[in-house]
Amino acid sequence: MDAAAKPEFIIECTNVSKWFGDFQVLKDINLKVRMGEVIVILGPSGSGKSTLIRSINRLEEHQTGRIVVDGIELTHDLKNIHEVRKEIGMVFQQFNLFPHLTCMRNITLAPMQVRKLKKEEAEETAMQLLERVGIPEQADKYPLQLSGGQQQRVAIARALAMSPKIMLFDEPTSALDPEMIKEVLDVMLDLARSEMTLLVVTHEMGFAREVADRLVFMDAGEIVEIGDSQGFFDNPTAERTKLFLEQIL
Amino acid sequence: MRMTPAPQELAPPILRRSWPAQVRTLFFRNWSDTLITLASVTFIVLLLQPALRWILITARWEVLGANLAILLRGRYEAEAAWRIWVCLGLIAVSAAMAAGTWSGKFTKGFGAILILPLVLILIPVFNAPIRLGLLALSALMGLGFVLGAYGPQTHMGNVTVALLTLIIPLSLVLLYGFAQEGPMQVTPPRIWGGLLLSLILALTGIVFSYPLGVLLALGRRSKLPVVRILSVAYIEFVRGVPLIALLFMAVVMLELFVPNRFPTIEGIVRVAVALTLFSAAYMAENVRAGLATIPAGQVEATWALGLNGIQTMVFVVLPQALKAIIPVTVNQFISLFKDTTLVALVGMLDLVGMGRAVLGNPAWLGTHKEIYFFIGVLFWLLNYSMSYGSRKLEQRLDTGIEQSRA
Numbered sequence: 223m224d225a226a227a228k229p230e231f232i233i234e235c236t237n238v239s240k241w242f243g244d245f246q247v248l249k250d251i252n253l254k255v256r257m258g259e260v261i262v263i264l265g266p267s268g269s270g271k272s273t274l275i276r277s278i279n280r281l282e283e284h285q286t287g288r289i290v291v292d293g294i295e296l297t298h299d300l301k302n303i304h305e306v307r308k309e310i311g312m313v314f315q316q317f318n319l320f321p322h323l324t325c326m327r328n329i330t331l332a333p334m335q336v337r338k339l340k341k342e343e344a345e346e347t348a349m350q351l352l353e354r355v356g357i358p359e360q361a362d363k364y365p366l367q368l369s370g371g372q373q374q375r376v377a378i379a380r381a382l383a384m385s386p387k388i389m390l391f392d393e394p395t396s397a398l399d400p401e402m403i404k405e406v407l408d409v410m411l412d413l414a415r416s417e418m419t420l421l422v423v424t425h426e427m428g429f430a431r432e433v434a435d436r437l438v439f440m441d442a443g444e445i446v447e448i449g450d451s452q453g454f455f456d457n458p459t460a461e462r463t464k465l466f467l468e469q470i471l
Numbered sequence: 472m473r474m475t476p477a478p479q480e481l482a483p484p485i486l487r488r489s490w491p492a493q494v495r496t497l498f499f500r501n502w503s504d505t506l507i508t509l510a511s512v513t514f515i516v517l518l519l520q521p522a523l524r525w526i527l528i529t530a531r532w533e534v535l536g537a538n539l540a541i542l543l544r545g546r547y548e549a550e551a552a553w554r555i556w557v558c559l560g561l562i563a564v565s566a567a568m569a570a571g572t573w574s575g576k577f578t579k580g581f582g583a584i585l586i587l588p589l590v591l592i593l594i595p596v597f598n599a600p601i602r603l604g605l606l607a608l609s610a611l612m613g614l615g616f617v618l619g620a621y622g623p624q625t626h627m628g629n630v631t632v633a634l635l636t637l638i639i640p641l642s643l644v645l646l647y648g649f650a651q652e653g654p655m656q657v658t659p660p661r662i663w664g665g666l667l668l669s670l671i672l673a674l675t676g677i678v679f680s681y682p683l684g685v686l687l688a689l690g691r692r693s694k695l696p697v698v699r700i701l702s703v704a705y706i707e708f709v710r711g712v713p714l715i716a717l718l719f720m721a722v723v724m725l726e727l728f729v730p731n732r733f734p735t736i737e738g739i740v741r742v743a744v745a746l747t748l749f750s751a752a753y754m755a756e757n758v759r760a761g762l763a764t765i766p767a768g769q770v771e772a773t774w775a776l777g778l779n780g781i782q783t784m785v786f787v788v789l790p791q792a793l794k795a796i797i798p799v800t801v802n803q804f805i806s807l808f809k810d811t812t813l814v815a816l817v818g819m820l821d822l823v824g825m826g827r828a829v830l831g832n833p834a835w836l837g838t839h840k841e842i843y844f845f846i847g848v849l850f851w852l853l854n855y856s857m858s859y860g861s862r863k864l865e866q867r868l869d870t871g872i873e874q875s876r877a
Contacts, residue, residue, distance in 0.1 A: 311776075312775040335782050
């Protein structure tokens, strides 16, 4: 690989396929993401959206094809996997905060253990991040003492604490009560307007229309259509995309 | 924005009544209730009367007073008995310091633990020196707590951790001694006995079987086939064998397999190892149950942050898993403490073994009830305080999981 040349794409998925047993969840996926791009992935449940973004930080292992993140190819090499994971932050549908640690410790754990930051340094950054997501006063509480929306914002702060180049969002608002969705989307909007590269699996069409540079529609393990936000919603080309948009809008 | 005025908040209705009123409604609401209450009271009194008469009048409690020393410390020399007290004092101070350092404030739970030595003082057969010693222990615990809670914060954590790790080796050295003569003269372990032996076996068993059990449980989930198969084989073998068989193996059979030129190992070490290995197999299964309670999302979140396998275990999985199994862990410790009494059957003179030795003395024929009653009370007090302490620890470590269920 030519290491000297700065790659044009920060994420490159080439002919990626994956099976769960006999069932093929990803079928020959090709997706290239530029630095700073905001990609929203849509599709019916079971279409492989989550599996795709989970493959990008190797929470799922792809079986054929290549995935290259920031010039590092994901293989069985654990060192590469760790390098890639340091560059990628992830936010889950179920938050997955550590219930035995305070919000502060949730955020400082990885910077202190992986980046080897000093405690004071890590806490200072954590406090700034908590202010950015709007809940600095919750620093010393435990996750389960917070509302769902607050927990998800702590989870975003936790991912940001590793200063990742890429953020993956796996249905971040699907487990939230309706009145809490906005507070999380606001934080995501703020991120989308920054330099960060974002891959978001969501059902929030308003969010998708507003911030997505490109929209990816997946169905039955395939990428059916990729389009910019204008074209995608107003003139979808594929029949399946039209059907999906009719049902959802 | 509220369009309607907020409804006026009401205080919850008061359902509590004065206790005479409560007694009346619970036991004497009408004539049939009264009849049932009176009949029950009569029945209970009749049932308890022989027991009370035995405790207060017929029991020969002097057997305990006369044999107190050997029941508590076996044939450990009286001149060296102060070393036992120093060990107890060390344990009391460091445990209290741990409580002080990590809870930071005086809680009801800690108060209750502080009372344990004071409760022990109330046992009528104890003599004045023992009561003084227990009083001193109580004072030391208070001191340790204050030191932990209000001492210089930066160092207290480290000092406490150091004390806790050193406490077992330090105690054993103190008990064993290291000099030819004088106050620190060596007391060979074969003369350690009574409650002292029971406590040593229980403590070493607890301290060593816990980490061993954690390692075995992790080994059972290992991806490496050799590690996994060895762990499973160990756990299944040891769990399938009665403890008494392991003890016999350690004390009697081992001699037959080991060539003569090897130095013989003290009996106390052998039974301690057997108890530890036995308890570790059960502990391993407890830990495995704890690991199973951790959702996959916790591990995924940790990996996604870039932590490696060992960091994931140490910082995320084990703290939650070990916390989840505190009740079964204490269950295991209590059962281990009681299982130490089986060593009496392989000739060790622990509390039960010493009791049986006393009963073999013609002067004390027929005092079974007194001896076993005493043993029972001691075990119950120690086990109950362990269980009480663990419940307080659980409440202390609760981080909102219980609240969120409310």
